[in-house]
Amino acid sequence: MQGIYAKGTYTPKGRTEALDLQALSRILAENRQPQVLEDAWTGWHAVGRPMRSDFTEYVRLANAGARELGFADTGVLWRSKYDMPANDFAHEVERLWSELRPLYRSLHAYVRTRLRERYGPKLVPDRGPIPIHLLGNMWAQSWENLAADMAPPGTQPSYDLTEVLRSRATQPIDMVRFAERFFVSMGLDPLPSTFWERSMFVRPPGREVVCHASAWDLDYVADLRIKMCIEITGEDFRTLHHELGHNYYQRAYAGQPFLFRDSAHDGFHEAIGDTIGLSVTPEYLVKVGLLARAPPAEADLGLLLRTALEKVAFLPFGLVVDQWRWRVFSGDISPEDYNQSWWEMRERYQGVRPPTERREDEFDPGAKFHVAANVPYMRYFLAHILQFQFHRALARTIESQGPLHRTSIYGSRQAGERLATVLAMGASRDWRDALEALTGERAMSAEGLLEYFRPLQRWLDEQNRGEAVGW
Numbered sequence: 001m002q003g004i005y006a007k008g009t010y011t012p013k014g015r016t017e018a019l020d021l022q023a024l025s026r027i028l029a030e031n032r033q034p035q036v037l038e039d040a041w042t043g044w045h046a047v048g049r050p051m052r053s054d055f056t057e058y059v060r061l062a063n064a065g066a067r068e069l070g071f072a073d074t075g076v077l078w079r080s081k082y083d084m085p086a087n088d089f090a091h092e093v094e095r096l097w098s099e100l101r102p103l104y105r106s107l108h109a110y111v112r113t114r115l116r117e118r119y120g121p122k123l124v125p126d127r128g129p130i131p132i133h134l135l136g137n138m139w140a141q142s143w144e145n146l147a148a149d150m151a152p153p154g155t156q157p158s159y160d161l162t163e164v165l166r167s168r169a170t171q172p173i174d175m176v177r178f179a180e181r182f183f184v185s186m187g188l189d190p191l192p193s194t195f196w197e198r199s200m201f202v203r204p205p206g207r208e209v210v211c212h213a214s215a216w217d218l219d220y221v222a223d224l225r226i227k228m229c230i231e232i233t234g235e236d237f238r239t240l241h242h243e244l245g246h247n248y249y250q251r252a253y254a255g256q257p258f259l260f261r262d263s264a265h266d267g268f269h270e271a272i273g274d275t276i277g278l279s280v281t282p283e284y285l286v287k288v289g290l291l292a293r294a295p296p297a298e299a300d301l302g303l304l305l306r307t308a309l310e311k312v313a314f315l316p317f318g319l320v321v322d323q324w325r326w327r328v329f330s331g332d333i334s335p336e337d338y339n340q341s342w343w344e345m346r347e348r349y350q351g352v353r354p355p356t357e358r359r360e361d362e363f364d365p366g367a368k369f370h371v372a373a374n375v376p377y378m379r380y381f382l383a384h385i386l387q388f389q390f391h392r393a394l395a396r397t398i399e400s401q402g403p404l405h406r407t408s409i410y411g412s413r414q415a416g417e418r419l420a421t422v423l424a425m426g427a428s429r430d431w432r433d434a435l436e437a438l439t440g441e442r443a444m445s446a447e448g449l450l451e452y453f454r455p456l457q458r459w460l461d462e463q464n465r466g467e468a469v470g471w
């Protein structure tokens with residue numbers, strides 16, 4: 001299945017060369033002609049079709065293995081890693097989602113209205129799900145590529161990090177240094193010299209490599225590396241903070257017994273670097289010399305909207321990939337309903353629909369890497385919530401007075417110490433102990449995320465007045 005996915009290409013109508021996922025994704029990000037978008041979307045999704053029988057067999061085998069290990073099915077096995085009964089964990093993620101749903105619905109309604117203005121009511125009716133190919137991303141898991149279309153006049157973000165970095169002729173290695181400097185500013189050690197010698201920062205000439213950014217801990221002690229094809233963009237600037245978050249975690253728990261050299265739960269591993277990324281505020285960019293001065297408060301809505309199009313839009317997708325697989329593994333969804341149930345759930349959670357009718361001989365879940373490659377996905381949903389919970393707690397640690405989206409923990413030893421304590425615990429304790437050490441709370445909470453976006457939520461609700469909300 002991974003091989004089919006990796007080799008997937010499609011030749012769009014009217015073109016002669018076959019395009020890979022990256023090129024097709026660029027069409028979805030940049031093009032605004034519905035037929036072109038639909039063609040690229042449908043073309044890529046054909047990649048799932050030949051996986052269908054393999055996937056059915058894989059579910060059978062995975063379940064057989066899970067049962068031999070004493071679990072009811074593979075979904076239960078996956079949910080067993082959260083220090084609570086598997087079904088309690090399923091309820092826990094539903095609880096978190098129910099807290100976040102109103103904010104997502106507000107964003108969804110606002111985006112639908114703007115898309116209706118652009119594409120007309122025939123394609124985008126004033127109620128009902130949004131056609132997925134219009135959202136700027138193959139899976140509609142981030143709507144960030146619509147940021148310029150969504151911001152009404154006067155609320156544009158007042159700077160573009162990509163332009164700032166390029167205007168300063170920033171090099172890939174400089175980008176890594178910026179990220180490292182953030183951790184060092186909080187009192188953590190610089191990365192070892194082997195990190196700089198052995199990492200892959202740019203695409204090497206003359207050979208094929210996997211460019212998808214990743215962080216590695218080769219010997220489970222100190223051989224930390226990243227593998228990435230760094231481009232000079234704001235997105236990669238933030239991605240580097242994310243990847244180094246993994247490396248700093250890996251180094252911090254290297255003192256634990258081998259089996260505890262892991263994060264408190266998998267959502268923690270993904271959340272640490274993103275927490276640092278939330279501190280990449282205008283004020284931080286001023287401090288490190290990338291911006292001359294921070295934009296005024298009027299710029300906040302544009303900045304918040306851009307972040308929400310990335311991180312709030314992601315939430316229901318982050319939830320649905322494994323909600324669907326859990327039901328597949330438990331037998332609640334049978335092979336003859338794979339595709340129909342996938343779209344039912346995507347509509348229920350995300351409020352999106354495919355551009356054309358999808359039939360049962362298609363296998364659209366396989367058009368997402370983590371399904372084809374058998375990688376659990378719930379960690380990303382958890383990380384999107386935890387990073388705001390962590391950020392809020394660390395903002396309180398440094399007694400920040402400003403709003404959360406203008407708070408940076410850059411340079412705070414106090415925040416660094418708190419973080420370091422939790423990282424060093426690794427997986428040696430119940431994750432609730434780790435959470436408590438960092439935040440003082442023993443339950444995951446959506447409150448940090450909601451507080452962060454509260455000014456935006458208020459503004460969205462004003463914009464949505466008189467419009468249908470929900471689908």
Ligand SMILES: [Zn+2]
Binds near residue numbers: 242269270
């Ligand atoms: Zn990651």
